[in-house]
C-alpha cells in the first residue's frame with residue numbers, strides 16, 4: 001500500500017516537473033507576421049554632421065512649455081520658421097497647418113487615399129532647466145554644443161531629437177522625389193510637458209472630426225536599453241500602453257474646539273486612519289493582464305533558466321515571483337497600479353481641534369484597473385469612518401488601451417528596430433510616464449511609443465535631468481529607422 005502511494009506521488013512529481021519544464025521551454029513570444037518587408041537601412045547615405053548641426057540649431061530655440069498665455073511665444077514661432085527654412089523639399093511636398101497657433105501638423109498626402117494614414121508624433125516644447133540644476137550641466141543647456149560625438153542640450157532626446165530626425169528622414173526622401181502612397185501625418189505638439197491639452201488633444205479632435213483613423217501612431221515613450229534590468233543585456237522596448245493617473249482626495253471633518261477634552265476621533269486621526277487603510281488596500285500585482293508578461297515572453301531567450309521557469313509557471317511560482325518583483329520598484333510598477341500618499345493637511349495649532357483635515361493619494365493605474373473601481377474600493381475601506389469622504393481631486397486619467405503585439409505595424413517597428421540595433425531583442429513594454437500619444441487612441445488602430453535610440457544610464461539621466469545629449473550613433477540609427485519606416489510603411 002505504502003509503495004503504491006509512493007509510486008503515485010513519484011508519478012505526480014514527474015508529471016509536474018514535465019509540465020513545468022514544458023511550460024518553461026514553450027514560454028516565448030508568438031512569431032511576428034512574416035509578410036514584413038524592411039528596406040536595407042544600411043544603404044541610406046546619412047550626412048550625420050549636417051543632421052547634428054540641425055539638431056544643435058533646434059536646441060537653441062528655448063521652447064520651454066508656456067505655462068501662462070503671457071509668456072513669450074517667439075521661441076516657438078522662430079523654431080517653426082526654422083523648420084520651414086531647413087527642410088525645403090519636405091515643406092514643398094507636404095501641407096502645413098497650425099492648431100491653436102503653436103502646434104504644427106504636416107500632412108504628406110499619399111497617392112492612395114484609401115489607405116489609413118501613418119501618424120508620427122513629436123513635441124516642440126521642453127522642460128525647463130531649474131536654476132539649482134544649472135551648475136550640474138557641463139554645457140549651456142540651450143547652447144546646442146556638439147562634442148564627444150554627441151549633440152548636447154535640453155531636448156536633445158526629449159523630444160527635439162525625434163522631431164528633427166523625423167524631418168531629416170522626410171527631407172531625405174522628398175529630396176529624391178519620393179512620394180508616399182499612404183498619407184503620412186506629422187503632429188508636433190507645443191505643450192506635451194504640460195499634458196497636451198492645447199496641442200495633442202486638439203489635434204486628435206481635429207483628426208476625429210475629419211474622420212481620420214490612422215493605421216498606427218508612433219510617439220516617444222520607450223527606447224532600447226543597453227542594459228535591460230531583466231536580462232542585463234540590450235533590449236528594444238516598444239511601449240504598447242501607458243499608465244493612467246489620478247489623485248484621490250481624502251477629507252475628514254471633526255468637531256472643532258479645544259484639545260484638552262477631545263472626542264475619541266479628531267479630523268486628523270480620521271484622515272490618518274483612512275489614508276493607512278486605503279494605502280494598505282490590496283491591489284492586484286500580477287504579470288498577466290498587462291504588458292509585463294508579453295515583455296517577459298519576448299525576452300525569454302535572454303532570461304536565465306530559473307527566472308524563465310518561474311515566469312512561465314506563474315500558477316505555481318506566482319507568490320514567490322510577486323514577492324521578488326515587489327521588492328523592485330520598476331517591476332512593481334509593471335505588475336499593478338501604484339499608490340503613493342503624497343500630501344497631508346489639517347489643523348493650525350497644536351492645541352486646537354481642527355474642523356477638517358485632508359490628504360492626497362496619487363495613483364498610477366495599471367491597464368487592468370479603472371479609476372472607478374479603485375475609488376469604489378477605497379470608499380468601501382473607509383465606509384465605517386464617520387465624517388470621512390473620498391473622491392478624485394481632479395478627473396482621473398485611465399490607463400490607455402493596450403496595442404497589439406501581433407499586428408503588421410508592430411512587426412514593422414520590430415523589424416526596423418532589429419535593422420538598426422541588431423543586438424537588441426524587441427519586447428513590448430508599459431510606459432510609466434505620460435506622452436501625447438495617449439490622446440490618439442480614438443483615431444488610430446494601434447498606438448506605439450518608441451524612439452529608435454539605444455540608451456545607457458548616462459543617456460537616461462539626461463531626460464528631464466542634466467547633461468541631456470544625443471549621441472551620433474543614436475542620431476544616425478534614428479534617421480535610418482525613420483526613413484525605413486516611411487518607405488516600408490507608406491511608400492510601397
Ligand SMILES: [Zn+2]
Nearest residue numbers: 158159192220
Ligand atoms: Zn517628451
